[in-house]
Amino acid sequence: MSVRKFGWMFWTTLLLGGIGGLLSGVLLGREELFGGSLSNFFMGSFMSLLIGLTVSIVAQMGLFAYMTFNYMALSIFKNASLWKNVQIFLILFTFFDMVYLRIDGARGSVMLYMIEPLLLLLIALVTAYAKVKLTNPKAWVPTIFFIFVVTAIEWIPGLTKDDNFGSMLMMIMPLLFCNVWQVLQLHRITAKKES
Structure with missing residues (x-):
């Protein structure tokens, strides 16, 4: 991997993290962002952007830790x-851990705690399908592992026992x-040029 390719991956991932943070902020705080003053809108958007940028750094560290x-x-x-x-x-x-470690007897059914892991697993399966189409069938299990397990580990600070939807999202x-x-980009930046 060249420095140019690493830089491209770093900055595009940082940008996507910022976009994800902005979207999360808008979804969670529509009333506060759009109901207040203009300065409130810009400050709220800026804080959401900063959170997204910070989370993108965590995601990039997770990729290199996984590799x-x-x-x-x-x-x-x-x-x-x-x-x-x-x-x-x-x-x-x-x-199993995403369900079992968060169970709260007062809240009720175990099925309620299966929503997040099932959605994350579904996203991992869709991503793995796309990765296999882009590369080869050997990418199936590693992609599911990275998207499901590594993302779950990175998500631990947001997965609270009191089920704060805002922190999770x-x-x-x-x-x-x-x-x-x-x-989905990893095979492109690690591919060697044929001479």
């Missing part, structure tokens, strides 16, 4: 199919914008 982890796991397991099975196990384990939208973008 390092994947490289080490491939060297430890020596067998790509064994590593694939471990990733599938970790996807299932993460799904403010983090997940920029995270998904960035992570989906990064995983």
Whole structure:
């Protein structure tokens, strides 16, 4: 990967994170943004943009952490199919944890806690389908693993036990914008030029 390609990936991901933060801010604070003064609108939009930019940095660190982890796991397991099975196990384990660790007996049904992991898994499956179409079938499990597991780990500060929808949305939208973008562009920036 050249410095130029890395710079392009960094700035485009940062831009998408900012856009995701702005959209989250508008969705969460329509009344405050549009019902107040012009300075209130600009300050609220600026804060949402800053949150999105910060989350995009977290997403970029997550990508490089995953790439390092994947490289080490491939060297430890020596067998790509064994590593694939471990990733599938970790996807299932993460799904279980996203439900179990947040259960609050007073709130009621376990089904209510399955909404976020199911939606995240659906997005991971759609992204993996697109990645397979762009590259090859071997990208299926790693893409689901990255979008589901790594995004869930990055989303931990927004997943609170008191189910604050605002904090969940403010983090997940920029995270998904960035992570989906990064995983769909990764093969382009790491491809070697044929001479």
